[in-house]
Amino acid sequence: MSFETAFERIVGHAHAKAVLTAALATDRVAHAYLFHGEAHIGKFLTAMAFAKMGLCPHPKIGRSSGRPTLASCGQCPSCLAVDSGSHPDLQIVRPDGVQIKIRQIRDLQNSIVFKPMIGSRKWFLIDEADAMNPEAANGFLKTLEEPPDHSVLILVSARPQALLPTILSRCQAVRFSPPPLQALSPWLQKQRGLGPEEARLLATLSMGRIGIAAEGDPAELKIERDRILGALSKERLEDPADLFSQSDDLAATPEQLDRSLDTIEIWLRDVLIVPHDPDASLLINQDIPEQIMAWGRAVSTDAVLETLTLIHLLKRAAPRNLNHALVLETVLLKLRDAVIGESTTGSKTGEAGRVRK
Ligand SMILES: [Zn+2]
Structure with missing residues (x-):
């Protein structure tokens, strides 16, 4: 799967994209983020695009409507490795069954202590972070308390209230909302080559959930x-x-x-x-x-x-x-x-x- 090279290609989430662009452009990436908001609206895709940009050694810096923009090149070995899921400095943790288990958190902890192999940072995306069972959450908290300088942890969750308050308080929260239907419909026309009517119906039926709109029939x-x-x-x-x-x-x-x-x-x-x-x-x-x-x-x-x-x-x-x-x-x-x-x-x-x- 090819992940987006630029935030501009992800529909909606203007605020989140501006915050993350600024963080990379000024080299002030936080150690831990919480991307929260409803399911299927693009949190994980944005996290992947963010990591891909952060890992790319040749990012393109530009400006659009007076705001700084940033894009990964999409072609270098680092970008290609992100797309193929084989980048040594990017690790994705997802629920194993319905839970994220302590074993998965220990794997993360064993890896996070080592310096990045290619890039300047090591990125860890924890999708459905609220699925951590209590043991995993407590283990993870220890990592959050003293993250190595080179690490970036991104927790993605549609149910952040299910996370430990001590975890929440250590993450920079970035809120995501469903993109407005008016924005989704033209995006679908462009992205999926649909006619205006079909795009509008799909935007409607997917209820602004870009993940569903992008693939749904x-x-x-x-x-x-x-x-x-x-x-x-x-x-x-x-x-x-x-x-x-x-x-x-x-x-x-x-x-x-x-x-x-x-x-x-x-x-x-x-x-x-x-x-x-x-x-x-x-x-x-x-x-x-x-x-x-x-x-x-x-x-x-x-x-x-x-x-x-x-x-x-x-x-x-x-x-x-x-x-x-x-x-x-x-x-x-x-x-x-x-x-x-x-x-x-x-x-x-x-x-x-x-x-x-
Ligand atoms: Zn690249």
């Missing part, structure tokens, strides 16, 4: 969205057996759960907006305004806001090892109460519920 994404939204119909929510099988199905994997929660969250956002948006220009699901309008008519604004708050809490605070189906079930039960117009304070959950192992 618009037709498949649409089918997936419609499958998730199908679970929100009144008939299906009212059928307890169906509701529980949907919860299992739409939360089969952690990624699937994330997609389902995002899709529901955006749907609810659209439900709030649609009455005030006659030409549907502000909707994210721009292709289905009537469906959004019809669903929204049956539900109170308060219930929608309460569900959004619940989803927000679950996304941020639910521990990684929580039963995924249970998370989605909680949301669907809340929505069921919303569409049948009942308060959630009663024992509805218990009546319809079943015992989960």
Whole structure:
């Protein structure tokens, strides 16, 4: 895989890119960064581009719109080694299964003490850093407390609140937000050679998640969205057996759960907006305004806001090892109460519920 040579080629994240460019241009790269923000919006790709630039012995320095720009050359042995995953001064740590384990952190520690082989720094990218188990996190903290001068550690996380506060406090935090759809659509036209309509639909369906937009098939994404939204119909929510099988199905994997929660969250956002948006220009699901309008008519604004708050809490605070189906079930039960117009304070959950192992 060929990683980007310049930040300009990565859509969005202007602030993050400016901070990182300045760090390299002034040779003030921090020892530890935390790249945080929602999943699939380009944090890891930016980290790879940053490391590639930092490692390249012939970076191109320029200016664009009055700001300094920096690019790796993309052709030297160092750049090619980054692309092929064989650079001796770049190590990537990812969860082994669902966790980052102490063994992986020990490997990092054994490597970080040695001087870089080619470049001037050694780069370590810890993807999904919040997946470190407690033993790994404590081990990692020791490295963060006294990192060797030549090392750069980049923690990438969509759930930074799951990291130890002592880890967070030692990293320079760089926040990433999904790029605006208006920016993503032209980028997709250029990057993927799509027509304007197709690019807009793909930008919409990927919800600003550049990682998905860059690779996703618009037709498949649409089918997936419609499958998730199908679970929100009144008939299906009212059928307890169906509701529980949907919860299992739409939360089969952690990624699937994330997609389902995002899709529901955006749907609810659209439900709030649609009455005030006659030409549907502000909707994210721009292709289905009537469906959004019809669903929204049956539900109170308060219930929608309460569900959004619940989803927000679950996304941020639910521990990684929580039963995924249970998370989605909680949301669907809340929505069921919303569409049948009942308060959630009663024992509805218990009546319809079943015992989960
Ligand atoms: Zn190079």
